[in-house]
Amino acid sequence: MNAVAFEYGASAATEFLDAHRISARTPFQTRGWWRAWIREAADAEGATPVLVHMTRTDGPTLVVGLQLHQDGSTALLRALSWPWADYHEVAEVGDASPTGAGPDITGLAEAIDRCQREFGARLELSNLRADGPLLRAVTELGAAPRPSDTVFRLDLTNSDVVRGVSERRDMRRKRRRIERLGKLRLTCADTPEQLAARLPSFIELHTQQWGDRPDTVAPFDGGVVDRTYAAVAAEPSSTARLHELWLDDTLLAGWFGFWHDRTYYAYRAAYDLSHGRDSPGHLLTAAMVTELAAQGTDTFDLTRGAYGYKLELPSSSAPTMTASREQPCRV
Template sequence: MSGARDPGSASEADAIPPPPGVAPRGRMNAVAFEYGARATTDFLDTHRLSVRTPFQTRGWWRAWIREAAEAEGTTPVLIRMARTDRPTLVVGLQLHQDDSTTLLRPLSWPWADYHEVAEVGDGPPTGPEPDIGGLAEAIDRCQREFGARLELSNLIADGPLLRAMSELGATLRPSETVFRLDLTDPEVVRRVSERRDMRRKRRRIGRLGKLRLTCADTSAQLAARLPTFIELHTQQWGDRPDAVAPFDGGVVDRTFAAVAAEPSSTARLHELWLDETLLAGWFGFWHDRTYYAYRAAYDLGHGRDSPGHLLTAAMVSELAAQGTDTFDLTRGAYAYKLELPCSRAPTMTASREQPCRA
């Protein structure tokens, strides 16, 4: 592999020439790579990031690198692209072998539901327009450095990362459809929380006891509640062939625990209880006025009462009252999402072949 380094080292920042097909500009950019688990976590330990989704927070990246990267057979790579007049951009990638092909995929693929760039600094990424041309140059430099094929999936439509890949002439195609509820629309909230079948099921299960919604949103609370949620999820999904990365008592459990322990990950665990019986839970993230629903489970013994739907209805009402704008059900065209008054949006995949060797 061209440009290989010992894990843990980082390249020195230097000016980068534009890739073929990208017009040169008057201002050159500085680029550096953090390569390997030690270098990438060291960088994340010492820099705050502003991000567009919870899957680029330093908490998510740091936990995934420490607990999952080795098990996934990948080497983490962070691309840093700096200009004096713009925020420093950070692209998280992972390097691995697929038979004889060296591949660069988004960092934490396929665990994360969205992939995008991050910016060094505090607060939401609402500063100057990102330097898309410079970002394209930096990605091209990284691809050539490692002699790898780029396969970047689940990119946000019209986001900086997709725009940079388009500037590089990458092949673009739809990735997966994501589903979202607009919690600023009172009619959407009403249709989810007060639809007839939900009222009927709440009345029926309410005869057995009192329903209550709880939310663990601190590291200590999450540490206390996560094992019970994992047990519930395992009971529902453990033997199903369509389960994606089910809890395994090992790396998956440790990664979720590590994410939950990171305050910057913005993890939340909502639970619906019938007296002291846990009916359903949803592990997700609250970021930038959006709730991202990541992994759900419910008690199969109460399946006829649709505890997952009851949990969703309760969460929508509470989150809307708290000022949340969007309930993001993330990827996957599951039947329960199709029943809800969701909007749909595609994510995109961008592919670029390995560079020709001289």
């Protein structure tokens, strides 16, 4: 027998996450990411967390993270941690099904429909994975998908792609030029303790680069953004990483991201503008691609946004999807 349940509000959602092991399809559905975002960002976003879960006796329990917004008399449901997350998808309680049973798309659609009716809310989802169960479920409810953002990925199992990033002629030239000034080295903070020590320097570097730009998304300001990053970094299950490229003792560039299921997700980057002519961000990417490929990482996911530097790389592109559904009649 299937059963639909809701965990409404920050306390109830956090208690559910604390009590269960969560298998995430991307780093933006890990228990660590959800728990940190609920604790630090939800109030600032005017969002009430809602975890919708469909419990099955013959398969895994699926969990959909949503957030409820109230705009006057209009209720709106979006994916949990929108617009911070680059991907939205379902999670599962426990480990993936050992029998290989696929997700119950019809049951998932029923759970989402029940949630909409419970809150009398319109559903607006973006950045859904095109091959994922969440998009399939809302499509079954009658939503018409359309492209959202484009994402870019590097196939690190392809040696030609790895060489195409790390051994580009212009990169070799810039690497030789900057190495006349000192020794380049790549570091990676991958524990909560290491991340806590290094995150302030990354935030300072990012603020120097992006602080005065009008196109900055969610800038660090000493407030909720800084606290949320710190909270995510403090959660071991978030799989957060901070890679840094150094010239001797000078920090040239950093990339805050996540290593999840043999994929590296590049989330936010910054570099030292005083070394801009040597493209420290590109040099960091080249060093990371080489190291991650050697460590057995399959994919370097550059995430959403058609920025110029992504188009210069030998990456493949794919759309994420948006789907909406009008407010149904309340139960």
